[in-house]
Amino acid sequence: MxxxxxxRFGADVLFGAIVIFGLYIIMHGHLTPGGGFQGGAVxxxxxxxxxxAYSYEEVIGMVxxxxxxxxESAGLVMFAGVALIAIGLGTTFFFxxxxxxxxxxxxxxxxxxxxxxxxxxxxxxxxxxxVGIEVWGGLAIIILYMLSGIGKTEEA
Amino acid sequence: xxxxLSVLIIIIFGLFLGLIALDLTFGExxxxxxxxxxxxxxxxQAATNNIVTTIVFDxxxxxxxxxxxxxxxxxxxxxxxxxKLVRGDADENE
Numbered sequence: 722m723x724x725x726x727x728x729r730f731g732a733d734v735l736f737g738a739i740v741i742f743g744l745y746i747i748m749h750g751h752l753t754p755g756g757g758f759q760g761g762a763v764x765x766x767x768x769x770x771x772x773x774a775y776s777y778e779e780v781i782g783m784v785x786x787x788x789x790x791x792x793e794s795a796g797l798v799m800f801a802g803v804a805l806i807a808i809g810l811g812t813t814f815f816f817x818x819x820x821x822x823x824x825x826x827x828x829x830x831x832x833x834x835x836x837x838x839x840x841x842x843x844x845x846x847x848x849x850x851x852v853g854i855e856v857w858g859g860l861a862i863i864i865l866y867m868l869s870g871i872g873k874t875e876e877a
Numbered sequence: 878x879x880x881x882l883s884v885l886i887i888i889i890f891g892l893f894l895g896l897i898a899l900d901l902t903f904g905e906x907x908x909x910x911x912x913x914x915x916x917x918x919x920x921x922q923a924a925t926n927n928i929v930t931t932i933v934f935d936x937x938x939x940x941x942x943x944x945x946x947x948x949x950x951x952x953x954x955x956x957x958x959x960x961k962l963v964r965g966d967a968d969e970n971e
Contacts, residue, residue: 751925756933758944790956797949804938815938820924830924832917842925848934848941855945859952866959 723776732774739767747853751842757849761856768861777868789862796855803847819843 746753747760772780807816820843821829828841906912915928915936923931933941 751927751930753927754929756927756930793949793952797945800945801942804942815935815942817923817935820922826924828924830920830926832920835926837926842930843923843935845923845925845930845934848938849930852941852945856948859948862952863955866955870959 724774729774732770736767736771739770740764743767743853743857747849748846749839750849750853751845752837752839757852758856760849761853762860764853764857765860765864768857769864772864772868780865780868784861786862786865789858789865791858793855793858793862796851796853796858799851800848800855803844803851807844817843817845819847 743760743763743766745760746755746763747757750756750760768784771783775783804815807818808814810816810818812818819825819827821827822843826840826842826844826846828838830838830841915932919928919931919936920926923935925931925935
């Protein structure tokens with residue numbers, strides 16, 4: 722099953738915008754509404770758009786299921802790993818050891834309304850990125866698995 | 878008979894939800910000590926403007942770990958179900 726050239730071109734144009742918007746939501750999770758879960762879902766929507774516009778065989782040629790599986794596992798491992806690093810530094814599980822430290826994502830935030838700075842939040846941006854990677858891979862692999870099931874039953 | 882029964886169930890359930898909704902109050906919880914703590918200290922302790930993200934990933938980080946595990950388990954379950962359908966010619970897909 723193959724969509725018309727109009728649909729495929731529209732998907733090509735929109736895919737980049739959707740992925741960038743999703744990555745923006747992930748990256749600004751500690752400043753604006755949104756975060757890893759929501760941004761990952763947006764990026765997975767872009768993957769779903771490509772899957773709708775192209776045939777299953779073409780999508781399998783573009784991205785392997787194996788890669789998405791690794792991506793999902795890597796997100797979860799990174800999430801737990803950042804939480805475990807805090808134990809290695811002599812604090813508690815999930816302690817925000819980067820906040821107010823002056824290093825990566827370590828700028829201080831004054832109390833009350835302020836304009837917001839991307840380089841704040843301590844480990845929260847790292848965890849947003851980890852969860853975003855996991856949700857992106859997880860939802861995309863679910864769509865691909867279900868599509869593979871449909872394709873096989875129709876042929877049989 | 879079945880139609881009347883379902884209408885009756887809908888009416889009873891709607892009354893049940895409606896009576897609960899009449900009792901709800903919004904905006905002024907009885908125990909606000911923890912909310913006030915998050916609002917007063919969240920910005921300085923976690924260096925984050927978004928208090929919701931602060932709670933989800935910092936104060937309640939353990940809950941989020943469970944949430945991620947739920948998603949991971951769901952994906953593993955879907956993979957297990959659909960793996961069987963393509964077992965005949967698995968070399969094409971993986």
